[in-house]
Amino acid sequence: MEKRFEISLLLDFYGELLTDKQRDIMDLYYNDDLSLAEIAENNNTSRQAIHDLLKRGEKFLFEYESKLHLLERQFFVDNVKKDIVENLNLLINGDIDIQKAVDRIIDDLKEIH
Amino acid sequence: MEKRFEISLLLDFYGELLTDKQRDIMDLYYNDDLSLAEIAENNNTSRQAIHDLLKRGEKFLFEYESKLHLLERQFFVDNVKKDIVENLNLLINGDIDIQKAVDRIIDDLKEIH
Numbered sequence: 001m002e003k004r005f006e007i008s009l010l011l012d013f014y015g016e017l018l019t020d021k022q023r024d025i026m027d028l029y030y031n032d033d034l035s036l037a038e039i040a041e042n043n044n045t046s047r048q049a050i051h052d053l054l055k056r057g058e059k060f061l062f063e064y065e066s067k068l069h070l071l072e073r074q075f076f077v078d079n080v081k082k083d084i085v086e087n088l089n090l091l092i093n094g095d096i097d098i099q100k101a102v103d104r105i106i107d108d109l110k111e112i113h
Numbered sequence: 114m115e116k117r118f119e120i121s122l123l124l125d126f127y128g129e130l131l132t133d134k135q136r137d138i139m140d141l142y143y144n145d146d147l148s149l150a151e152i153a154e155n156n157n158t159s160r161q162a163i164h165d166l167l168k169r170g171e172k173f174l175f176e177y178e179s180k181l182h183l184l185e186r187q188f189f190v191d192n193v194k195k196d197i198v199e200n201l202n203l204l205i206n207g208d209i210d211i212q213k214a215v216d217r218i219i220d221d222l223k224e225i226h
Contacts, residue, residue, distance in 0.1 A: 067130055081222050112190065
């Protein structure tokens with residue numbers, strides 16, 4: 001996954017754990033695509049200060065992910081959901097009998113916590 | 114929900130964000146049901162110190178939940194899963210046609226993020 005995109009996703013999960021300022025500036029940089037220079041100017045500070053704040057924020061986000069794994073879980077859940085949808089499609093198309101589809105979907109659901 | 118049980122669940126979600134000591138002592142108190150006096154004795158400290166540590170830990174756990182809502186989401190996902198299982202049961206029993214069951218389950222899956 002592209003790092004920029006990954007950080008944008010991590011911000012969705014863990015943004016609330018950052019300070020308002022950290023979250024706002026990371027949001028401007030990673031989601032609104034403002035440059036360091038633009039953000040620095042809007043905040044009356046230096047590019048270096050914004051750069052340092054972003055790096056600190058990234059570090060926090062990756063630390064939270066290493067402990068809570070919410071993004072990792074999201075990908076896992078998405079895959080389980082895809083598997084359920086595939087089985088529903090087999091069912092609709094008559095390519096699997098009802099009992100078998102239901103058994104598979106029940107097994108899939110057990111994977112989602 | 115009983116508060117003791119709620120804290121035990123919150124520990125599962127957010128325990129990794131506590132210090133090792135906080136997590137270990139909260140685990141002894143909330144999951145292993147040791148008394149303040151027993152934990153204090155095993156740690157060569159006072160009941161009051163253990164009490165304070167538990168209260169601080171609880172505060173952290175509730176703060177994390179107020180920001181990340183993982184326990185709240187767990188209950189929500191459990192309900193969606195129950196709803197899917199109900200529709201699968203209707204399907205197995207022939208009480209609903211396949212297309213309708215599939216539509217409902219797809220709608221349910223969209224609720225799980």
